[in-house]
Amino acid sequence: MNSVKVGLLGLGTVGGGTVKVLSRNAHEIMRRAGRGIEVAHASARDLSKPRICDTTGITLTQNPFEVVNNPELQVIVELIGGTDQARELVLRAIANGKHVVTANKALIARHGNEIFAAARDKGVMVAFEAAVAGGIPVIKAIREGLAGNRIEWLAGIINGTGNFILTEMRDKGRDFADVLAEAQRLGYAEADPTFDVEGIDAAHKLTILASIAFGIPLQFDKAYTEGISRITRQDVGYAEELGYRIKHLGIARRTEEGIELRVHPTLIPHRRLIANVDGVMNAVLVKGDAVGPTLFYGAGAGAEPTASAVVADLVDVVRTLTSDPENRVPHLAFQPDALSDLPILPMEKVETAYYLRMQAQDRPGVLADVTRILADQNISIEAMLQKAPANGDGSVPVVILTHRIREQQMNEAIRRIEALGTMAGPVMRMRVEHLKG
Ligand code: NDP
Numbered sequence: 001m002n003s004v005k006v007g008l009l010g011l012g013t014v015g016g017g018t019v020k021v022l023s024r025n026a027h028e029i030m031r032r033a034g035r036g037i038e039v040a041h042a043s044a045r046d047l048s049k050p051r052i053c054d055t056t057g058i059t060l061t062q063n064p065f066e067v068v069n070n071p072e073l074q075v076i077v078e079l080i081g082g083t084d085q086a087r088e089l090v091l092r093a094i095a096n097g098k099h100v101v102t103a104n105k106a107l108i109a110r111h112g113n114e115i116f117a118a119a120r121d122k123g124v125m126v127a128f129e130a131a132v133a134g135g136i137p138v139i140k141a142i143r144e145g146l147a148g149n150r151i152e153w154l155a156g157i158i159n160g161t162g163n164f165i166l167t168e169m170r171d172k173g174r175d176f177a178d179v180l181a182e183a184q185r186l187g188y189a190e191a192d193p194t195f196d197v198e199g200i201d202a203a204h205k206l207t208i209l210a211s212i213a214f215g216i217p218l219q220f221d222k223a224y225t226e227g228i229s230r231i232t233r234q235d236v237g238y239a240e241e242l243g244y245r246i247k248h249l250g251i252a253r254r255t256e257e258g259i260e261l262r263v264h265p266t267l268i269p270h271r272r273l274i275a276n277v278d279g280v281m282n283a284v285l286v287k288g289d290a291v292g293p294t295l296f297y298g299a300g301a302g303a304e305p306t307a308s309a310v311v312a313d314l315v316d317v318v319r320t321l322t323s324d325p326e327n328r329v330p331h332l333a334f335q336p337d338a339l340s341d342l343p344i345l346p347m348e349k350v351e352t353a354y355y356l357r358m359q360a361q362d363r364p365g366v367l368a369d370v371t372r373i374l375a376d377q378n379i380s381i382e383a384m385l386q387k388a389p390a391n392g393d394g395s396v397p398v399v400i401l402t403h404r405i406r407e408q409q410m411n412e413a414i415r416r417i418e419a420l421g422t423m424a425g426p427v428m429r430m431r432v433e434h435l436k437g
Pocket residue numbers: 009010011012013014015043044045046047049062063064078079080081082085103104105106130131134187188189190191300301302303306
């Protein structure tokens with residue numbers, strides 16, 4: 001049987017990795033897919049740039065629309081990134097009756113509802129395994145492997161760059177900016193690295209995970225997002241003293257009132273497996289009612305790990321090219337007419353435990369004021385640390401761990417503590433999750 005001809009948009013980190021893996025493992029891939037997979041046409045901005053892959057035999061162009069309009073291609077792989085042009089290209093490919101594979105989480109999280117509707121109309125597939133957690137096949141696991149479960153919650157380290165930065169800061173005392181520059185050199189970071197650092201990339205991925213876990217439409221605009229740039233080495237040290245690790249987590253939880261959808265730095269007990277996921281590695285913990293907790297672990301970014309997921313999608317597409325579109329696995333795991341309208345909860349309604357760090361004046365009554373405010377808001381303290389003042393400094397760092405409480409009450413408590421007049425600077429707040437199975 002003839003090879004399936006594929007068009008590739010983008011020959012950067014992931015595009016280059018995809019060409020390499022397709023070529024190196026061509027025989028194994030053919031044995032699995034039943035047909036060869038051949039990249040016939042590819043586009044990049046600068047055709048004179050050196051590439052990590054061999055492009056011999058591939059027709060190259062600077063115009064990605066030439067690729068999506070090429071009638072000889074059956075599948076388009078979008079690895080350019082961004083949302084405007086990528087959306088236009090993907091919709092054009094679909095309109096031309098081509099199947100699409102993409103690693104672009106921003107595109108799926110923001111425009112997935114529109115893209116999947118267009119794909120359904122044309123009876124083509126849009127596969128996006130590489131969009132979440134790099135090489136970990138977590139989309140397939142939730143969508144297919146856990147299809148018998150009612151998913152209760154999931155929590156994941158889903159940005160490799162952020163986890164790499166936190167790990168290097170903790171283990172080697174390296175500077176934030178230094179480690180970020182290294183992540184960029186290694187090809188882990190997004191074109192705009194603030195997406196990694198400020199949690200936007202993780203929120204894109206969490207939006208996708210929540211949709212396939214709970215059967216809800218993609219609602220990126222309702223995700224709560226907080227980045228890692230405010231975490232200090234002090235916080236990392238205090239968390240360790242208290243028996244916790246700080247990880248940048250994406251959390252989606254089904255509650256009676258709606259769905260929690262939030263990305264923020266989180267203290268996790270250090271004995272949890274996920275607390276020990278370091279460097280560029282990602283992990284997603286998924287709790288199903290039947291299976292219990294499951295943990296998916298692997299490289300979250302980088303050329304070949306991501307290519308592994310892109311190529312798996314290509315094999316899936318090739319295997320089902322001739323199948324009836326109605327009998328394919330639905331894009332968002334649930335049948336499109338069975339999506340639920342469960343609301344996404346505003347952050348004020350989320351209930352969690354907290355880590356608070358404040359710089360308080362070292363004199364009688366200050367701590368009593370703080371604990372009174374917490375008690376007024378019905379916030380119960382689990383642990384407290386007070387450190388010795390630095391030489392010549394009249395203030396001391398105070399760290400408090402609380403039991404679970406609604407964010408709204410914690411917001412009010414923090415507002416009142418900051419207004420006391422005995423605090424130097426704002427209160428640093430992080431959420432604490434025990435992630436018990
Ligand atoms: P790169 O920047 O390394 O590659 C982007 C490629 O797209 C380059 O080849 C670039 O051309 C080409 N390109 C960009 N703009 C245009 C344009 N307007 N017209 C034609 N070609 C264009 O990005 P990555 O490979 O890192 O990322 C690609 C996608 O994969 C993104 O959506 C990203 O979020 C996602 N992703 C990335 C991961 C990673 O580890 N890097 C992991 C998982 C997902 P040129 O090379 O000439 O500049």
